Amino acid sequence: MDRAVLFNNVRGLSQGNLGVPLLLLVILAMVTLPVPAFLLDVLFTFNIALSIVVLLVGVYALRPLDFAVFPTILLVATLMRLALNVASTRVVLLYGHEGGDAAGKVIEAFGSVVIGGNYVVGIVVFLILVIINFVVVTKGAGRISEVSARFTLDAMPGKQMAVDADLNAGLITQEEAKARRQDVTQEADFYGAMDGASKFVRGDAVAGILILVINILGGLMIGMIQHDLSFEVAAEYYSLLTIGDGLVAQIPSLLLSTAAAIMVTRQNSSQDMGRQIVDQLFGSSKALTVAAVILAIMGSVPGMPHVAFLSLAAMAGFGAWWMHAKREEVKAEAELQRQTAESVETEQESEQKDLDWADVMPVDMIGLEVGYRLIPMVDKLQGGQLLSRIKGVRKKLSQDLGFLVPSVHIRDNLDLMPGAYRMTLMGVVVGEAEIYPDRDLAINPGQVFGALKGVEVKDPAFGLDAIWIEPGQREHAQTLGYTVVDASTVVATHLNQVLQSHAHELLGHEEVQQLLDMLAKSSPKLVEELVPAKLSISSLLKVLQNLLMEQVPLKDFRSIAEALSEAVVRTQDPVALTAAVRVAISRLIVQTLNGPDPEIPVITIDPQLEQLLLGSVQQSQQAGESGMVLEPGMAERLQGSLIEAAQKQEMMGQPAILLVAAPVRPLMAKFVRYGEQLIHVLSYQEVPENKRITIVATVGGQHG
Template sequence: MKSSEIGRYAVPLGVVGIVMLLVVPLPAVMLDGLIVLNIALSLLVLLTAMYVARPLDFSIFPALLLVLTLYRLGLNVASTRLVLLDGYAGEVIHAFGEFVIGGSLIVGLVIFLLLVVIQFAVITSGATRVAEVGARFTLDAMPGKQMAIDADLNSGLIDEDTARQRRADVAAEADFYGAMDGASKFVKGDAVAAIIITVINLVGGFGIGVAQRGLPWSEALETYSLLTIGDGLVSQIPALLMSVATGLIVTRSTTDGDLGQDAAVQLFRNTRALAIGGGAMIAIAIVPGMPKLPFVVVGVVLLVLASRARGAGSGTDEVDADAPALPASDPTEMLVQEMSVDPLEVVLATDLVDLVDTGAGGDLLDRVRALRRKVALEVGLVLPPVRTRDSLELGPGQYQVLVSGVEVGRGQAPAGKVLALGDHLETLPGATTVEPVFGLQGKWLPVEMRHQAEMTGATVVDRGSVLITHLGEVVRAHASRLLSREDVKALVESVRRVHPVVVEELVPSQLSLGEVQRVLRGLLDERVPVRDLVRIFEALSLRARTSTDVDGLVEAARAGLGPAVADAFSRDGVLRVVTLDPLMEHEMAEHVRPTEDGPTVQLDPGRTEAFLDALAGCMTRADALGVDYVLVCAPGLRSALHRLVGAAAPALAVLSYTEAGQAPRVEAIGTVSHASAVAS
């Protein structure tokens, strides 16, 4: 039978047996065995506490402390019963009474009281205090540790399994020190109980010996006092071992070695301290009247240890503390790690760190995880881990969003304030600001004025929502830059598991991963979701048989997505469009020229500026209506027109008539005419 199977039955049966000790009389022979077992278990617990590298490696200790304390009290009750009834409690107690204390009542009482004082006043009190402080500090540090784990997870330093294990370790550590705070009270109560039981045995035994058994008072005092003191010593020695084990556990810091290894390394590694200590011992031996031999022996031993420690240092002398420290050379791996650029970062001012501190109510990290899921479901892009850090270079309340180390967004989220958005904010205090995503007018107000702002009809948004909304908009605008080659490989492999034929036909026989990445980036640049990879790959496979031109592949992928393209820009089932005047569209189609970057519309500068001005005017009128819209044109002109308007209006999507026609409902809200372009 395995040890785990033995423990499964032995521990419950042992606890039941401990309870039986309290009520069932035991023969003296069995009591001897149980007392020896108690001493052995206590010694085993002490040695185990010394050899663990960290307290959590002995997580069963609080429960074990309770069980062994109850076991020891049960033995006290059983031995008391035998002492008072028979005047004999077995060979072990008799041996402690006769051999250990030399048969002297005074010596026994003194030794017993010394053990009680050492256990109760020194070890137990100190261990109890350390357990209380450790439990308090551990609970106070939990939010910071959880925040550090979440930050490492979001920055990609650890994976989800490692984060889950570290969270479990933090929770287990808090539970352990909380349990130790209560378990240390068992040891303290056990010391008090030992004193009371000893007094009862001494007084009760003397009374029974004189009154019931008719013994002379001197014989009764000698018999029962020696048995009582022997019983007390038998119980106090294991109790002292458990107290020492408790103190070792609660004062143990987490290291890579056990107590003996750490003591040998840390205590005997300082050659200067060993040499001075050895010299001091020999100097004391020279003092007249002092015993020479013990001081000389100890001094020589310390000097030998100092010499060996210096030799173990490979002949290197200690560095003078006053000497200037030489700069340490950084390993190549560390330099490479410091040089690496994170794909996506959020940099916070120091007064915004509370947004990521879960202990202070910050939920920014949870919102970032929710944003990653939302972007994946909407766009089809799995965002890289978002690294969150603070910076002293930012002003109060400021934050930055970096993509590949380059700032692409900046905003404000002042501490202790909320953002009020609306048209009637004149009565509210504060300077007017502009919301970073939608460009709405607003004011940052103290949190206490939230209700007052809502009463004016304003929309009130908390700091975290402002930041996460801004981050989401930045991510959507720069989705193509965030799509790495490794991401494309992961997406291809995910499709391969479900549709292997589609992937095998396309990659790598027709297109490489790099070419697939360029196509997906082209779709993301125009805010076309890439969730339906199966349809995209099927369309690319058909197109790649005749041409691997990237623009042609992007157009083929858009055609393969079908109604999904128009649906991405529709609102409430309606696709609102801005069209081109037929004459202008015909003129642009005649001026489409191929370039290295793809087809572009090459009008003369005056005509191009007039067209863009006319388009801007049409967009301004559409924005006044508060609706989302797209620009539509002929299929052959679509990609070239997108490059033309991309610089002036990067957020404006350009669809072909074929794509727009697949929307459930199309509503024209404006036209860019040839006459307006000329007039402009």
């Protein structure tokens, strides 16, 4: 165990885990402890080398994220340079009266060789470098960083949506989507960090000016008072050393500022900066030709340096000719390749196979298309709640219906109105509406106590009177008796209603097989005897679709399978099998319609009309047909009476249940299915023994 711990510690040290603490200790030591002149030379040289390396890495990086650690390196380099300034200031003020290399060879070289030993020239050069660094490079890079950070943050939601759209469309994998999302986040973090890092460089430039003034004044006082130097000697010694110290710090600072400016002005590209400059700046032979002509004209003017201008004109002319020739050669090669590719394609065209199934795009089982104003409703990054609402709708429907409702595929559609949406089932439009995403919908439930200002519409789900109101009117609308919901809830409720009414179309062979597989875990013998021994999956699917079409859930699938296993011996007719299943699960059906109430309020048909319907059904069965015949006038009166009775039941808060004889029930269920009111049709055999019937209306009489 001790060896393993020791090995991990050594490996962590070798991997640089202690690099940051050691660097902080070195910076602290340079600030507090005296540093010998030799060590100052080494550290100043290292600082210059680090700046050159950072600048070259920034030049050769293909995109900003390839050098994402640059803001941290900029901070560390700035802190180290300021610590070196403090250390060198201490040495200059302590030993500056000795002159020469009192503060190290590097400072002496920059103070004597670079500026020729003239401290006035040194001050001017130093100030020019500071102005270039502070006013030009740093200020421009800081502004670009600020704007880039702001625009990158504003563009994040759109980039995230683009990734999600490509993922939903199957253009990229989950891993690629994760990597692209990470790139978007890193890009925003990088430009935000660069916006702050530019402030370090500006502060460093200001600190350089202050340190120069303080060192010169401090050196003059120390040299004249403590070491009895004359003003001229003290000014020469301390000024040269101070200016050398300032130049040693400002040149790396200028290099790092240039590197920062290059990083924030880079564009994502597959080429490095040198290749981009050559391709874009000198990529046009016309520009070089015009430049050569202008230089030749300027060189011909008397008094101008003819050699310089004419030489550059000749070089520009030669470059323009060479680039034009190279471009023509590239065009010729491209044309030859195109012709070769066309000939190869022509030869292979006859051998290529026709379209395959991969070229056929399957339609979405459930689709939701939205206009561009509704896109934020499905974007979680913008606070959209529609996705979570749709997930809740699917979960609730799956629990109520007894099978897994397929997922909803959402996509934007620019052909729609900005605030419109459209629901599709197997590619066919089954519902559409226009909403206001920035408003709430106040729905009139039937009785309200005042009017509201807004856009009057019909509720998309149930066709009730409604008004789109401003969010500030929400509480007022609720006090008046309105039901107020947001735009996401409107879409989710509409989707729920559409899926419920088309539930039988969502059930297919795969879903039936899943139901059988789940039942086989608890009742394997039942499944083995039923499918496919007695009943095919297609016939079972038809029975289950009939149940869903009449709003009967499939939650008690075991009872359904047992009823089918018993009834399939007598008949294979899906309608008869459906009737047998309904009788077997009658308690579930009645509880779904009326709850646990012991009394069932029902609507009945006039006995004479019911006898007429029974006779019509029996004649059709004897003729080998299915159906019943009603006179148009009688059918119209019956439908009107049913609607009127159903509306009364709805006003009383009770379900509309039509009770008829068993042979008539399937046809009457089909008769009322497409009416304006939701009416459930039960047969006498489907009423459980523990329930009592209360007749609330009789329809179809002579005066009905």
